[in-house]
Structures are given as structure tokens and as C-alpha cells.
Amino acid sequence: MTPLKYLQGYPASLQEQVRQMIAGERLGDYLAQRYEGRHAIQSDKALYAYVMALKQEHLKNAPAIDKVLFDNRLDLTHRALGLHTTISRVQGGKLKAKKEIRVASLFREAAPQFLQMIVVHELAHLKENDHNKAFYNLCEYMLPGYQQLEFDLRLYLTWRDLQSNTPA
Template sequence: MIPLRYLQAYPATLQDKVRILIAQERLGEHLAQRYPGRHEVQSDKALYAYVASLKLQHLKNAPGIDKVLYDSKLDVVQRALGLHTAISRVQGRRLKAKKEIRVASLFKAAAPEFLQTIVVHELAHLKESDHDKAFYQLCTHMLPDYHQREFDLRVYLTWCELPPANDAAGKE
């Protein structure tokens, strides 16, 4: 049985459906049908503008974001697809906090829905620090189909880790 490390928390029936697609070498094809496009947000500057527009649309009263960038050092092995940080520095007599959002570089080549899911997740951390009920309510407020997209994103990560012989459809 193929271990599905990104899908371990999901019911066995869903995991079995993914395993069947992998065995039939159709997982990439399935994802390409559901998410056919690729986004245009390729630079850190464009990513900052994208995140800022989503923040303005959904979280007007949340703290500002000082920096947004793609980070090639974020590793899915450590389960970090995106990262939000608040760095506090002393400047003179004041303590300044800078908020940063980093998105794993692998999302440069992903469907726009996956990038949006990661960004919504990280933006939600501006208001809710823990992954609790309030956090996921905020995510679904910003993105009503958040839970389905998160599942599909985990399926995408599973597909990205498949050996080239298994399901090479659509891999770059």
C-alpha cells in the first residue's frame, strides 16, 4: 500500500480513491482537469501585490504586512508550504514588529487555486495564530471552498512526490 503522508488525516475511502488514481497513473490527469490553469504571479513583487489585494478584500483591520516573498528554502518535508512570521526589533526606544509571509517556491508553477489557498491560510494567521475552529472559520470566510482546496492541494503535493514513472502527465 502506498503511504500518503499528506492525506493521513483523511478517511480511508478518500485515500483509497487517490491510491487508485496513482495505480492507474491518472492522478496528474485528474488534477489537470480540476485545475487546468497556471497563475501569473511569478515575482516577489507580484506576490506582494496579490497578497495585499486579498488582505484588503477580506482582512481590512488586520495588521499590515511588511514583506511577502517566494522562499526556496521552505520545505514540504517540514510541512511548511507557507510561513507567517512577526519579527520584533528594537529601534531606538521603540519595539517594531514586522510581519512577513513566505510561500514555498514550488507554488510558482501551481494552479492559481493552490496559491490562493496558501495565501488565505497565511493571511488567516494574522488574526488567528492557532489552527483551531476560529482559524478555519476565517479561512472559509475568505475562501468558501477552503476545505476542498486544502484536500486537493494535499493531493497535488502527493502527486509532486511521485516517481517519474508513476503519473508523469503534466509534470514539468
């Protein structure tokens, strides 16, 4: 039985369905049918504008974001597809906090829905720190169908791993 590292939290019956898709070489076709093409956001400046537009639409009262960028150092070995950080510095006699969102560079090549899902996930952390029910409700509010997109993203990551392990 092949371990599905991105799907470990899902029921065994669902994992078995995914294994059957992999065995039948249908996983790539499923993803291509649902998520064709890739987005046009390729620069950090464009990503910042995209994130700010989503923030303005859904989280007007959330703290300001100072920096948004694609990060080559984020990878799947650290289980991070995106990061939200707060960096605090003392300037004069005041403590200044800067908020950053970093998105793994692999999402430059991904479908627009996957980029949107990662951005929504990181924006939700501006209001909710933990992955609790309120967090996922906020994600679902900002992006209806969020749960399905998160699952399909995990399928996409599984498929990418399979492609990188296949000899050319």
C-alpha cells in the same frame, strides 16, 4: 499499502480512493481537469500586490504586512508551504514588530487556486494563530471551497512526489 504522507489526517476510505486513482494513473488527469494552467504571479513584488489585495478585501483591520516573498528554502520536508512570521526588533526605546509572509517557491508553477489557498491560509494567521475551528471558518469565509482546495492541494503534492520518483 502505500503511505500517503500528505493525506494522513483523512479517513482510510478516502485514502483508499486516492490509492485507486494512483494505481489507475488517474490522479494527474483529475488534477489537470480541475486545475488547468498556472498563475502569472512570478515576482515577489507581484506576490506582495496579490497578498495585499486579498488582505484589503477580507482583513482590513488586520495588522500590516511588511514583506511578502517566494522562499526557495521552504520545502515539504519541513512541512511548510507558507510561513507567517513576526520579527521583533528594538529601535531606539521602542519595540517594532514586522510581519512577513513567505510562500514556497514551488507555488510559482502551481495553479492559481493553489496559490490563493496558501495565501488565504497565511493571511488567516494574522487573526487566528492556531489551526482551530475559527481559523478554518475564516479561511472558508475568505475563500469559499477552501477545504476542498486544501485537500486537492494535498493530492497535487502527492502527485508531484510520484512524478519525481518515476524514472524518465
